[in-house]
Amino acid sequence: MSRRYDSRTTIFSPEGRLYQVEYAQEAISMAGTAIGILSSEGVVLACEKKVTSKLLDNDGSAEKLYIINDNMICAVAGMTADASILVNNARINAQSYLKTYNEQIPCEILIKRVCDVKQGYTQHGGLRPFGVSFLYAGYDDRYQFQLFTSNPSGNYSGWKATSIGANNSAAQTLLKKDYKDDLTLKEACELAIKVLSKTMDASNINSEKLEFATLSLSKVEEGKVIHKIWNDTDVNALIQDSGVLNDKSTEDD
Template identity: 90%
Template sequence: MSRRYDSRTTIFSPEGRLYQVEYAQEAISMAGTAIGILSTEGVVLACEKKVTSKLLDDDGSAEKLYIINDQMLCAVAGMTADASILVNNARVAAQRYLKTYNEQIPCEMLINKVCDIKQGYTQHGGLRPFGVSFLYAGYDDRYQFQLFTSNPSGNYSGWKATSIGANNSAAQTLLKKDYKDEISLKEACELAIKVLSKTMDASNINSEKLEFATLSLSSKEEGKIIQKIWNDKEIDLLIKTTGVLNDKSTGDE
């Protein structure tokens, strides 16, 4: 007789698995690829747009990139409706900490708070896990630039370069091959474009299929955080200067 272990979030299967959490991770693997790369000068986040249509009213806002506070932004893969709820929670927690202590919340502390919410949805009946994974790019005075990822189970970890979403394993392989410790922000941007060009299903890439963001410092003297979500012209120029279209065409021959 089937016990339907996959119908309840809170029931372990005989193998010790929570199927609802695994189903949430499977939903994320169907979403567009998102890549994060940590450099000596900042952090790069690049996302693949899955829904593109000429009928959409593009007001310039990003679909998969969110600004959390003055020192953090994130990219998402999965259900954007779920992501909006968690991003709003993160923003409230960040502003509450700023109001209480008059300083920005440390990156890992904020991520921990969001992951506590995600983990709570894996242990209460009548709830389903959030079907979204995050890439967090942040900066604080203690650890400088940081890159974290989190999944529906509430687990999170720090990375030098990583990816979430579709073709995750292929993107990770390419990042392992080409990433270097002393990579500059410019080189990281070019690497993100090259990896996406080889992992996306589309035959060619352009600004209609990509979202791009960087987190950097204005200068070491000023120490001002610059959060930049790139516009279409800047993305197209980066693609052109990187020459990924030529690389892809020669690689298929």
């Protein structure tokens, strides 16, 4: 009987559900894990890389990490084609606000504008929801460092640490266990590596399977936000320094 209600986003089932939105969320649960961790010194985003072919020439660009403006970056889980549309929308909104008010757009205002677009695609016939969830890392003068997540329904919420994508429940459990409010940026990076190493379906982890980005304040120029998408060499060095490889070899023994 429920099959009558799952072809359009505008028709509720007798239980009050929108099946197309749930299908979009199911598509996200099949995507690689993405983790965001808020620290006292910045925000860390770490993603499981699904496309690992050595033949792929991506010019060093990330598969699941995007720079939105000078103060915000994001990670995605789900359909990257859908993500590209929404990231472009976010960039246009950010630059429009900067042009109008001569200051960077506050994080939550930008996220709300993108989520309004996502919600609009759940209430019009002939459209389908965007099959992608986002982790937003940002900084503004009022609320300092912030971490938000949003889903295909248009909902968004702020977090200290969270995850999206595959093995979401396991990652959340590990984050609840090990997260502390006074984490440094380095400790947050190590925690992200630790959680991904235990949730990814891989015997060992390296830069071919991970993407990493951080957002922090410059120690030289006051108030300047620095966002960095890490290269393969830096990611491998971080994995080595975190001791995850040693921990995994001990577990195997």
